[in-house]
Amino acid sequence: MERKFVCIRCPQGCEITTTLNGNGAITEITGNSCRIGADFVKAELTDARRTLTTTVRVSGGTRPLCPVWTEKPVPKDKVLDLAAQLRTITLNAPVSAGQIIIKNAAGTGINIVASAPVMAPGGK
Amino acid sequence: MNTTYDVVVVGAGPAGLAAAIEAKKTGAGDVLIIERNDEPGGILPQCIHNGFGSVIFKKDLPGPAYAYNFIEEAKTLGIEIVLDTMVLNITPDKKITAANSRDGFLEFEAGAIILAMGCRERTRANIRVPGDRPAGVFTAGTVQRLVNIEGLMPGKNFVILGSGDIGMIMARRLTLEGANVLKVVELMPCLTGLRRNYVQCLQDFNIPLSLSTTIKRIIGKKRVEAVETVKVDESLNPISGTQETIACDSLLLSVGLIPENELSKKAGVILDPLTGGPAVDENMATNINGIYAAGNVVTIYDLVDYVSKAGMIAGTNAALYTMGKSSSPKYYRLIPGDGVRSVVPQRINTSNIALKSSSTEILIELRVLHEFDSKVFIDIMDGDKVLYSHMEKYARPAEMITLRVDTSKLAGATGDLTVVVSSK
Numbered sequence A: 001m002e003r004k005f006v007c008i009r010c011p012q013g014c015e016i017t018t019t020l021n022g023n024g025a026i027t028e029i030t031g032n033s034c035r036i037g038a039d040f041v042k043a044e045l046t047d048a049r050r051t052l053t054t055t056v057r058v059s060g061g062t063r064p065l066c067p068v069w070t071e072k073p074v075p076k077d078k079v080l081d082l083a084a085q086l087r088t089i090t091l092n093a094p095v096s097a098g099q100i101i102i103k104n105a106a107g108t109g110i111n112i113v114a115s116a117p118v119m120a121p122g123g124k
Numbered sequence B: 001m002n003t004t005y006d007v008v009v010v011g012a013g014p015a016g017l018a019a020a021i022e023a024k025k026t027g028a029g030d031v032l033i034i035e036r037n038d039e040p041g042g043i044l045p046q047c048i049h050n051g052f053g054s055v056i057f058k059k060d061l062p063g064p065a066y067a068y069n070f071i072e073e074a075k076t077l078g079i080e081i082v083l084d085t086m087v088l089n090i091t092p093d094k095k096i097t098a099a100n101s102r103d104g105f106l107e108f109e110a111g112a113i114i115l116a117m118g119c120r121e122r123t124r125a126n127i128r129v130p131g132d133r134p135a136g137v138f139t140a141g142t143v144q145r146l147v148n149i150e151g152l153m154p155g156k157n158f159v160i161l162g163s164g165d166i167g168m169i170m171a172r173r174l175t176l177e178g179a180n181v182l183k184v185v186e187l188m189p190c191l192t193g194l195r196r197n198y199v200q201c202l203q204d205f206n207i208p209l210s211l212s213t214t215i216k217r218i219i220g221k222k223r224v225e226a227v228e229t230v231k232v233d234e235s236l237n238p239i240s241g242t243q244e245t246i247a248c249d250s251l252l253l254s255v256g257l258i259p260e261n262e263l264s265k266k267a268g269v270i271l272d273p274l275t276g277g278p279a280v281d282e283n284m285a286t287n288i289n290g291i292y293a294a295g296n297v298v299t300i301y302d303l304v305d306y307v308s309k310a311g312m313i314a315g316t317n318a319a320l321y322t323m324g325k326s327s328s329p330k331y332y333r334l335i336p337g338d339g340v341r342s343v344v345p346q347r348i349n350t351s352n353i354a355l356k357s358s359s360t361e362i363l364i365e366l367r368v369l370h371e372f373d374s375k376v377f378i379d380i381m382d383g384d385k386v387l388y389s390h391m392e393k394y395a396r397p398a399e400m401i402t403l404r405v406d407t408s409k410l411a412g413a414t415g416d417l418t419v420v421v422s423s424k
Helices: A035-046 A076-086 B014-026 B063-076 B140-150 B165-176 B195-205 B262-266 B304-322 B350-355
Strands: A002-006 A015-020 A026-030 A053-059 A065-070 A090-092 A100-102 A112-114 B004-010 B031-034 B080-082 B086-090 B095-100 B104-115 B119-121 B137-139 B157-161 B180-185 B213-219 B226-231 B244-247 B250-253 B257-259 B291-293 B331-336 B340-344 B347-349 B361-368 B376-382 B385-392 B401-406 B417-422
Touching: A002 A035, A002 B195, A015 A035, A026 A035, A053 A076, A065 B140, A076 A100, A076 B165, B004 B014, B004 B304, B014 B031, B014 B063, B014 B104, B014 B304, B031 B104, B063 B304, B086 B262, B104 B304, B119 B140, B137 B140, B140 B165, B140 B250, B157 B165, B157 B213, B165 B180, B165 B195, B165 B250, B180 B213, B291 B304, B304 B361, B331 B340, B340 B417, B347 B350, B361 B376, B361 B417, B376 B401, B385 B401
Parallel strands: A053 A090, B004 B031, B004 B104, B031 B080, B104 B291, B137 B250, B157 B180, B157 B250, B331 B417
Antiparallel strands: A002 A015, A015 A026, A053 A065, A065 A112, A100 A112, B086 B095, B095 B104, B119 B257, B213 B226, B226 B244, B331 B347, B340 B361, B361 B401, B376 B385, B376 B417
């Protein structure tokens, strides 16, 4: 059986074809330009992951929102739940770049961190 | 704030920040960036998604983090950034007028100017969508700002016109914030954004995409109530009988970007009708001595990394200009030939190339006219002679091709050069 993928690991977006045998094991990978592409399709078949980026409310800041992201990709099926969870949180300003917002999010072992600072008024 | 600067940069987005940093590092004295927004970073603070930095930082970063690196470096280098300030005019002899609500009217004199105003979105008026004129029709970037910066959700049920990157990224973003994205429709028979965004923004969330489809009519009195879609044929004409009405309260437009060059024109800078931006040489110099341009103001890039790279080139050369270290130009044009829609730079300074000993590589960015499904060759021709050839596995209009050309290959040029794409 053949399965086709578009690699999302870099902007090039290689079209990768994998051939699977009867047991679902990969017998051939073609179309990738690098190792990352091969790793990507292996992961898509066994443990598909995505980076989640969203915003979290901030109170007492110069901005109402802080952009956050999962430090590493999380299992794809956790993305919507984590986004919903992050909609319920409010942080207090100031928030620094890289500050941990949720440790070990949804038991994935991966932290959610701020991707930019939010100052308190007066530039703190 | 002084009234004279060695280098003044208009715009503190990715191109402007990189340009100012590089100008300072090259040896320019006082460097000022004038920015109309209330924070530096340009569009990046609202681009909270990851996918930035693969070329410059060899990392996959969110937009705000990518910008933060440059903003911090600019601060460390002592580059002045004046915010909330609108540049009103630039003259060919490099006088700048600007205004803000703190200082009122401002005048600056610059040794060199770098134009880094970026671009703006095409709107409903640009693409002439018929129908009612209710609230609820937005450009994708406007909604991105509302949702990601201001914390406002402007609708519940969205249809998106255009499969550009911002449109697809907003489809995912709205879904993550709990809204419904009913469909993305695209006039062209192929995706206009990056394919990885189709996978991670639409496919992952089961958002349907209809190609060769457009919006025929917007329906709604006060607020959008529905849109009518229609299939189009190969000549992009609507096919009757294929109409479909989708009930929704918002229509997002992701239908292209336009370089923002009102100031460039006032300064006497010549624009290339193919890109809509200043025609530049490989140093990002415009036709006006000492005025440089970089980033989306020059041509619409796919990746911010290459916008920053262009900024760096402009910054270095603007600084060298103020230090009296630039050569008198001897230009050969770089002309888009068969299969090529546009090329940046539009001309190459051969006397510069002869002088360059350390930097031996120039970047040439081009877009093809139509899709090439299999292997293509991109050749730079001097008459019938091929000076440089590069192979790509495929070529698509939506994906900019960057050539890294060793200047020694072009040193023997005898006249204007043509860039051609062929499948041979």
